[in-house]
Amino acid sequence: MRTRRSNVKKEKYQVLLALFLAGMLSVNLSIAWNAVELIRKGYPDFTIYYSSGRILVQGLRAQLYDEATQYRVQQQFASGVSIRQGPLPYNHPPFEAIAFVPLSLLPYSAAYCVWNVINLIFLMTLLFFLRTALPGLRSISAVAWLFIWVAFFPVFFALLQGQDVLLLVLLFTAAYVLLRRNSDIIAGCCLGLGLFRFHLVLPLVLILLLQKRTKAIFGFLMVAIALGFISIAVVGWHGALAYPGQVWQMERAMEQHQTIFPLRMANIRGLLASLLPTASKLESTVLIAVLSLALIFFAVRKWKTTTLAEFDLGFSLCVVVTVLVGYHTLAYDLSLLLLPITLTLYHLFGKREPAGDTGSGKYERVNDAGGAGLYLLIPILLLFLSPLHVFLAMRNEHYNVFAVVLLFWCWALSREIARSSRKNVQERSTSQV
Numbered sequence: 350m351r352t353r354r355s356n357v358k359k360e361k362y363q364v365l366l367a368l369f370l371a372g373m374l375s376v377n378l379s380i381a382w383n384a385v386e387l388i389r390k391g392y393p394d395f396t397i398y399y400s401s402g403r404i405l406v407q408g409l410r411a412q413l414y415d416e417a418t419q420y421r422v423q424q425q426f427a428s429g430v431s432i433r434q435g436p437l438p439y440n441h442p443p444f445e446a447i448a449f450v451p452l453s454l455l456p457y458s459a460a461y462c463v464w465n466v467i468n469l470i471f472l473m474t475l476l477f478f479l480r481t482a483l484p485g486l487r488s489i490s491a492v493a494w495l496f497i498w499v500a501f502f503p504v505f506f507a508l509l510q511g512q513d514v515l516l517l518v519l520l521f522t523a524a525y526v527l528l529r530r531n532s533d534i535i536a537g538c539c540l541g542l543g544l545f546r547f548h549l550v551l552p553l554v555l556i557l558l559l560q561k562r563t564k565a566i567f568g569f570l571m572v573a574i575a576l577g578f579i580s581i582a583v584v585g586w587h588g589a590l591a592y593p594g595q596v597w598q599m600e601r602a603m604e605q606h607q608t609i610f611p612l613r614m615a616n617i618r619g620l621l622a623s624l625l626p627t628a629s630k631l632e633s634t635v636l637i638a639v640l641s642l643a644l645i646f647f648a649v650r651k652w653k654t655t656t657l658a659e660f661d662l663g664f665s666l667c668v669v670v671t672v673l674v675g676y677h678t679l680a681y682d683l684s685l686l687l688l689p690i691t692l693t694l695y696h697l698f699g700k701r702e703p704a705g706d707t708g709s710g711k712y713e714r715v716n717d718a719g720g721a722g723l724y725l726l727i728p729i730l731l732l733f734l735s736p737l738h739v740f741l742a743m744r745n746e747h748y749n750v751f752a753v754v755l756l757f758w759c760w761a762l763s764r765e766i767a768r769s770s771r772k773n774v775q776e777r778s779t780s781q782v
Contacts, residue, residue: 369733370496370497370500370733371500373500373501373502373733373734373735374496374499374500374505376502376735376736376739377499377500377502377505377735380505380509380739381505381509384509388458388461388509389458390427390429390430391423391426391427391428391429391430391457392427392430392432393461393509393510393511394437394510394511394512395460395461395464395510395511395512396423396427396430396437396511397437397438397439397440397441398439398441398445398446398449398452398464398511398513399426399449399452399453399457399460399461400419400422400423400426400436400437400439400453401413401439401441401445401446401449401453402446402448402449402450402451402452402453402454403422403425403453404418404419404422404446405446405447405450405453405583406450406453406454407422410443410583410584410585410588411584411585411588413439413443413446413583413584413588414438414439414440414584414588414591414592414595416435416436416438419436419437419438419439420435420436423436423437426456426457427457438599438603440595440596440599440600441513441545441546442544442545442547442576442580442592443579443580443583443584443588443589443592444545444576444579444580444583445513445545446583447579447583452464461511464511465508465511468507468508468515468516469495469508471515471516471518471519472495472498472504472515472518472519473491473495474519475518475519475522475687476491476494476495478519478522478523478526479522479526479691481526482525482526482529483692483695483699485695485699486691486695486699498687500733500735501684501687501690501732501733502680502733502734502735502738502739503680503681503682503683503684503686503687503732503738504684504687505735506680506681506738507681507684510681512681513545513546514546514681514682514684514685515684516543516545517543517545517546517549517550517684517685518684518685518687518688520539520540520542520543521539521540521543521553521668521685521688522688523536523539524536524537524539524540524553524565525664525688525692527539528562528565528664529657529660529661529664533562533564533565533568534564534565534567534568535568536565536568537554537557537562537564537565537566537567537568537569537570537571537572538568538569538571538572539568540553540554540557540565540568540569540572541568541569541570541571541572541573541575541576542572542576544572544573544576546682548675548676548677549671549672549675549678549682549685552641552645552670552671552674552675553667553668553671554566554569555645556645556648556649556652556667556670556671557569559645559646559649560649560652577589580592600677609677609679610622611749612746612747612748612749613679613680613742613746613748613749614677614678614679614748614749614752615672615673615678615679615680615682615683615748615749615750615751615752615754615755616672616673616674616675616676616678616749616752617637617640617641617644617673617674617752618633618637618676618678619678619748619749619752620749620752620753621633621636621637621640622749623747623749641673641674644670644673644674644759645670645674647670647759647763648663648666648667648670648759651663651666651762651763651766652664652666652667652766653766653770655770655773656769656773658696658769659766659769659770659773661692661695661696662692662693662696662762662765662766662769663766664689664692665688665689665692665693665762666689666759666762666763666766668685668686668688668689669686669689669755669758669759669762670759671685672685672686672755673752673755673756673759679748680738680742680748683732683751686732686755689758689762690729690732693725693729693762694729696725696765697722697725697726724757724760724761724764724765725758725761725762725765727757727761728754728755728757728758728761729758731751731754732751732754
């Protein structure tokens with residue numbers, strides 16, 4: 350009788366969850382429906398990738414970062430964008446532009462659609478990687494997982510804008526699985542491939558360095574050097590050396606023109622912009638650096654590998670910290686949280702796995718968080734509220750409020766890591782007796 354009541358209660362919660370996710374997906378799809386004409390005209394961020402590919406096709410690789418060239422090329426396919434008096438600047442590393450050369454041979458709208466199909470393939474590949482590490486995920490179909498993930502506003506927004514961040518999510522996921530198996534060199538290579546968004550990769554690489562995972566750093570450096578040479582081949586020595594300064598100038602120009610500014614960023618930089626609005630540029634920079642390093646050292650200290658549960662929760666904490674300390678964290682960049690969200694939910698509701706080996710002993714997953722699970726669920730629930738994202742990003746323009754949610758999540762994850770560690774010590778003591 351008790352089992353029957355439990356099953357009924359479980360089914361009730363599953364129905365409520367499905368309705369909640371369907372509601373969030375409906376909000377997302379309604380935004381997409383209203384944006385169809387804007388997409389056709391060339392408003393999405395995909396413009397920068399498409400134009401970079403076209404610039405290379407036209408043999409103008411030395412002018413890849415020249416604003417006049419970018420604007421002229423963008424006017425060829427996005428002349429209907431009334432809000433732009435100049436180019437939507439391509440500010441990614443030179444090597445990434447090569448990947449968009451094939452797409453630039455297609456009409457803009459077709460290239461945008463093909464790129465989003467590729468992004469959906471990235472999500473399915475991500476699921477394949479996760480299922481190799483977390484077999485319990487196989488109990489939910491791939492279609493259902495896609496439904497859940499696209500209901501997550503940052504993922505939907507990345508698709509809407511035609512952004513490249515979902516490839517980075519895939520690379521982070523591959524790195525997580527490989528680190529879990531102690532395949533550190535290949536994991537480092539995966540992170541190296543993510544240098545097209547270096548501001549979101551380098552914090553995690555620094556965490557690995559402080560964790561003394563030297564093989565991962567070696568793999569990262571190998572790929573970084575290779576991509577450096579590819580960039581030189583694309584824009585030449587002068588262009589490659591000038592790139593960092595050009596990116597910084599673009600960042601300053603976008604802030605001055607209120608195109609992108611800290612209040613729209615869900616990170617430490619954005620949060621301090623609200624807390625200390627009168628601080629000088631030097632004061633803000635120093636404080637951002639200090640707090641970022643403090644969070645990184647906090648993540649290093651908390652990330653333990655004694656059990657698989659602690660490894661997963663610790664890696665989740667590292668990814669959340671990476672998003673918080675990233676210098677340029679916009680709504681679609683929160684797609685990186687897809688991995689810690691999945692790992693956290695699996696920790697709370699996944700079935701107990703058989704003992705495994707991560708290279709330093711036998712481990713067993715701990716997933717009975719009890720009441721502590723509420724603290725882990727609150728930030729996930731808030732992050733899944735599409736109306737909240739829309740309000741903060743498009744109406745209120747204080748998206749930095751999500752930094753508070755992420756800081757709370759960091760605390761909740763560290764609390765759960767400590768609880769799991771204590772439980773593991775108790776179980777070992779009991780088994781010895």
